[in-house]
Amino acid sequence: MKTLAPPPTPVEEDGARARRLFTGAPDDPRWARPALWAVLVLATALYAWNLSSLTGNTFYDAAVYSGTKSWKAFFFGALDAGSFITVDKPPFALWVMGLSARAFGYGTWQLALPMVAAGTGSVALLHRLVKRDFGAVAATVSALALTLTPITVAITRDTNPDPVLVLLMLLGAAALLKAVRTGRAMPLVWSGVAIGFAFNTKMMQAYVVLPAFFLVYLWAANASPGRRIRNLAAGTVALIVSSAWWMVVVDLIPASSRPYIGGSTDNTVWDLVIGYNGFGRIFGASSSAGSQGNGASFGGEAGLYRMFNEIMGGQISWLIPFALIALAGGLVLRGRAPRTDARRAALLLWGGWFVLHYLTFALAEGTFHPYYVTAMAPGIAALAGAGGVMLHQAFRESAATGVLPRERSRGWGWVLPAAVAVSSLWAVVLLRRVSGSGTPYTVAEVVAGVAGAASVIGLLVARFTGRQRLTGVAALAAVVALLAGPAAYSASAAASSTNGTNPTAGPNTGGTGGTGGGGGGAGGQQPSGGPGTGSGRTGQAPSSGNGSDSGGGTSSSSESDGAATESGDEGRTGGAMGGGTGGATGGGTQVSSAMITYLKKNQDGATWLVAVATDQTASSIILESGEPVISMGGWSGTDDAMTLAGLKSLVKSGKLHYIVVGDSGRGSTNSEISTWVEANGTAVSDYSGLYRLDASDVT
Template sequence: MTATVTAPAERRRAPAAGRARRLLLGGDGDPRWARPALWAILLLAAALYGWGLPEAGYANTYYSAAVRSGTESWKAFFFGALDAGSYITVDKPPMALWVMGLSARILGFGTWSLLLPQVAEGVAAVAILYATVRRAFGHAAAVIAAAVLALTPITVAINRDNNPDTLLVLLMVAAAWACQRAIATGRLRPLLLAAFLVGCGFNTKMLQAFLVVPAFALAYLIAARPPIARRALHLLAAGAVLAVSSLWWVLAVDLVPARSRPYIGGSTDGTAWDLVIGYNGLGRVLGQDGGRGGPGGGGGFGGRAGAGRLFNDILGGQISWLIPFAVLALAAGLVLLRRRPHTGTGTGRAALILWGGWLAVHYAVFSFAQGTFHPYYSTAMAPAVAALTGAGTVLLLAAHRRSAAWAWILPAGIAATGAWAFVLLDRTPDWHPWLRWLVAAATALAAAALLLGRLVPRAGARTRTRAAVAGLALAAVAALAGPGAYAVSAASTASNGTNPLAGPATGNGSGMPGGMPGGMPGGRPGAMPGGPD
């Protein structure tokens, strides 16, 4: 009798123990270093995003006021109202506020309840990006991608704030995971999940979430397993899910009589639809920022619109460190995987199309947008830059090892990355002046090690392997020392809640208070200015 009672319990414990082991150490087929490396990166991300959070106070008080109002009134919670009386809303849909509002209702309103969800969302985005890149390019590429995303300076800065961009990035990365799974399996359900997640992103920051849609649709249409006609039908079904999951809140708000709901902040006529099309739509692209209370013009925050905006004094140190390498990786990867998508290279090729399209669309819109543009918007580019960096490193290293014609591409990419990092660091020569010389030395040694190990006659396999390992280690220093220093600076200094930035001051990127003054409801000692973004 004892045996018949305990054996099932032991069998139940065994799978649970196996799942815990796989969670901590990875599956049986995983490299022994992969899962510990992931955990180390996630712990690093949590430390960077969560260190010294009490110094942030209420972060962006414009959104904090709305969160506080949502803890006092469910009506204010639903509409995203600035005040518990639901007189006027913030200038964004409320999904990010709902997450923080539920946290504040459970834990009580304060810094931790506001910002812990942001930290968790940021760490989750790193983990999901790892899983997404691993599926297409393997563990090494996934570890590199996760590390790059975790250390992207503007991502660290915004994940320590309560702006909606952190949740938006998480939802878009999760949607990329679902879309990539749909491409690999040919199943409709993951594609519908991707559409739903992008719709949730729309209810976080409206039309910015749709910037990933062209890349997702193109990758699925080109590379998914079903016949072309079925792929088109799948995309139509996903479009229907996207429309419903995006517009339900807008329709629900506008169906409520104007006298029974708050005025929609940022709109010109008090409707959510006007907010979608105007201030959070064409106004961002064309510069017609109607209906907002605060300073206009993107130049005051992100610099003059144009092809070089993302590399200027304000934005360069926030996001651009690895953009040149990501572009090289995309171009080289598409050439290396140029066979038809339905062959063995299909998953990788589809992933390159997805991440490359993500990067290209964001680059075009962010570079040439004439409306208000804050530097922290560029955090939406970070997952694509990280994924392409991880994938490109692995693909180019394999090509470097097997082909003399490709042997110089990876060293050239490392050299270009190090040179650009030197330029960025040289813009603030008094800030850690030794750092740019460390980057220069590591870059030169990395490129030399890779070239010498591959091209020197009589170099044996062991010598080439050692040279490649040394070169890659030095390349990691060259590529990540600069953004890592910026990231640490963001984690160790109090940020501007309205316009968070990482690293030293390099240009006129400071946040300017504007919009409605965000006095905190309840025992407020005075108005705390905040501003819509």
Template sequence: MLNVSETWAAPVGSRTSGPAAEEASTAAGDAPWTRPALGAILVLAAALYGWGLPHAATNSFYSAAAYSAAHSWKAWFYGSLDPASFITVDKPPLSTMAQGLSVRVFGMGTWQMVLPSVLAGVGSVAVLHGAVRRAFGRRAGLVAALVLALTPITVAITRDNNPDPLMMFLTVCGLWALVRLFEDGRWRWALLFGAFFGLAFLAKMLQAFVPLPALVGAYLYAGPGGWWRRVRQMLAAGGALVVAGFWWPFAVDLTPAASRPYIGGSGATNSAWNLVIGYNGLSRVLGRGVGGSLTGGRGGGFGGGPAAGSAARSAAGSTARHFPGGGKGFHGGGGGGAFGGGSGLGRMFEQTLGGQISWLLPLAAVCLVGGLVLLGRHATTARTATQRGALIACGGWTVLGFAVFSFMNGTMHPYYTTLLAPGIAGTVAIGGRLLVRACRASLLWALVTVAGLLATAAWAIVVLQRTPDWQPWLTPAVALLAVVGTVGVLAGRPRRRMILAGAAVGLAATLLGPAAYAVDAAGSTATSGQGGSNPLAGPATGRGGFAGGGIRIGNRPGAGTSRSAQAQAQARAQTQARAGRRFGGGAFGGGAFGGGFGGGRDGGTVSAAVVKYLTEHRDGARWILAVGTSQQAAQLILSTHQPVVSMFGFTGSDSAMTASRMAELARSGELRYVELGGGRGGNASVDAWVQAHGTKVDVAGTTLYRLS
């Protein structure tokens, strides 16, 4: 009988020496070439994530927060949208804290803001390698690192300033700490495991907890020591999570509202906990409306029903006329499907998401089931327990992530699925290592292995054929490599090197498609006009967009468009880039943005006449203008380098501005100008007060109200 436990080396760090140690090192995959191979993978990841960063697309919503964090420690702490801290962005501040520090050190520019994401992406690849290596050797660690580095949506989002790369890095660090806990059961690893997930919560709140039940369950099932000890360690990890992650919402809600900015995304509650549980929590999964509140907040915003969607589209049209582009991307009243397809079992495989994350899902399923069967046949030892726990953790991570992202009914951006990538990479590496080992002694397992490779290659061909005119050589190349790999695995038995060579070729067949998408994502954002609000890799296949108002999401031409359509899209992108250079204020720090941030790599520009008028007629006001939404405010902040009020937050559902607050700001002289009509429904009492007490001023076709 095949004894899997005998095929693995002693635990990493073993101090044995002599022939036995050399044999153990070889069995674990610790060959001399593995270290340079890891270095090459990290260089590849750095190149994919960091190529052409000065010209990369970014999200102006978070860019404005990074600028504010670099110029105000109060804005840095709260994650404020503007330097004067009127309202926060709708996420916790850890990501903008990192970006703000980078901007403070290196100056304001695109690469300075994206640098923390690039470091987090490369760090995720390195740490995942370390976690898998400790349980299954360096070869398995290399496979995990390579798969993660080449995941298309991971490349796309890591070249952006969204919080997802930092969240992914911290969750992978949590996996690494859990593997260490499996190895020796020391309490410090349990505390570190919880602390990493607490920090991941501060990057993107409850989304960071998607893989957590799988990791906790894996340790309770397969961890060392008795059951009660494992339970106590996970309780201690939970305590560390609370301390590391929940201090910020507690601190925010304990601070008097008058002494802090309004909490964006909290509806009418102005509570960080409503942001956690409602807007960034259950409403994302249950689809209660992007701007809705589960704890008493005012509804509205996109996804809030047909009426809300109509008002949103109308307001966004007004926004686009004067402050187009910017923001995180939005859709008209249709729930999450406008970005990531309709919810259901097939969501990960449909047009938009299929080319971003699904490439290795068939292989991951085979590796998970096959690996669990192989490990389950043998007596539990300290080594096999660690291996079993690591496989359950990565496999459970994949299953839970797949289920949550497939069936969630709230807003579903494709880049959310980057959280799936470490689970898929770890499952393929660990289960694949077990299957390849089993091929030497069993024809059945050899057939299972090649079936997984062939099914995955076949799915890659299906995805590639959705855009047959894009890189047409990929389909025959994938088919050829899959056949060669299959022959190598089956004909090479029982010779170990032949099996490894065949498996390597088969793996190359499965990675060729995602690698092409990843390279496309790395090389095209600088020139194609792809927005930073909803980054995608590869050719355009079923990308969502905003219907009306001139704001486009994913407008990069792909193989599915005609030549004339491609030419028109390229012309639009070039026009936007030129407009950015002309109207963007010259880019912060002497033009470091390579296109002008006010020009909005998200796809729009701010009216130069409006900017000029506001800066010349500020009259000592704290904020130069109040506008309806955070997208408008972000573009103006980046163009003028001055504080701008977002009255109703990102979705228009926040009650940050009221008539009494507006009157107070007008009396104190802190606010002189207001633009109405961009608040996606706004607040009728605020509009009425401004119209009654303000004086209309027309600036280049834009109607402003001056408050006396």
């Protein structure tokens, strides 16, 4: 009689799971899991290299610091610990960084850590999603492509919210694909929750992928039509609730009990969603009313070619030609598959992800920064890996002797070589933009050109001779050719101090916003005596234009104080308040370290150290002084956050003693406030534009 082996003990099961963490599933190729770990180590190294040199976006850094001082400021995403005004985004990414800062102290790595984790997590998650449907080779190529996307490296080395946004969107995609496979409602509900949290990270940008999500589920889900509709309704409810809860709570709180909603025209989050962070981004409108304006673009002129221009090309476009060919080829190859075919559903999802983002970013006439397109990178990377493997398989079958599958034809023997040739040529063109036509070829150019040529020749030889072994070598050469350029740009970003406001990778190729990985960014000062002191979060105060993604980035030329569009305020003109940073509030008024020292010495118990014109100035002072500072006009200086009556109330209650009054241009203060302050306040003679106000000055 045969004796059965005893069942494995829990300890053995735990040990097996631990081993699989490093070796992968039993049916995986032996190289698959080590390759994944190598890619994740590479991603972490690129994103976290020389972490102490990172400066971050001072606008968000100041809000995170304020959130460590006040739970009220934390919840609302207020710029200052006194909660006078919020930043112009929902606070989820600030919460993530804020919890890290509260747990480990405020400093460079504490704020950067969640972003590095989000970036590496996105790579791991994309690998898992692609591997399920297309195998280990496709997953590894996709993960490597995402890791080496130049703009992704640049933005992950920053404190803008985009890495968190991308991870949440990928979590939504993972749940959606599970819902498609199983036909069950709960995965779709979790997909809606993930996108809802993404909405609370960067508002309407999180919704760009929704048309693809809805259509893929309706078409390919393994369920009856009625059940698909019911499940989609449940997922939609989850999406609405998880998106709107913070907005509803904030708008229900009386305005007198919460901060002013920065970026809005009527002090509501709803207006911020629809106007400034909604249609304003697409059409250049400044509010929900839809007034038109020429929004600031740091990525070049709007149009279908934008992703390939001299600013954007090196950031995102390397694999776009290959991804498009792979998408089209993959869909044709799956043309006769059943409706519920998982591979076609995945191709539709990633293709929709890519196309929707491409059209949104390319045609947007409002404020546009290059780093927005990091949200497009997962779609491109997935198509490059999954579609590339499908094209390779079709090529092998076309080049092999014998009878082809019915859906194949000899024509597939030309598709993969053509895709590699076009993409390799485009890589060389991008690299020559930097080196210049009259200069010797760089190492990256030589690698891209030689490897691309070797790949195409190898594929063609295999095509006509039937030597199948050549196809594997040629495919590896293609990967090298297509990733040589992105790798060079990514290494440049990792080795440089990223521009915290408008991060880009690689060298300057000309045009606004193309400052490169080491271009001109500067960090805010450490709060004096704050928890982050001595952690390396030091640097010169940011120059004019630093701040949120709704505002300016650095450009190749100095920004004019009077140029609203250059400062990135989406065509808002004639504003009441404005201001720069780096010690200047515009109009010739300087906020120096000496002035900050004076203000702290004479704060006299006031809640706010000083009131200034804009967020840019306020954030710099907050980070240097560690004290709350009022931004009266928000990011662009046009918010109606401060009224004369409100100012009088703050002065009378002793919560504010000092105000900086600008002269003209972007640094100008609301004329009514300026007139009253100059008439009733006491000028501080040592600092131009600084006035002291006490309760006795309020009549």
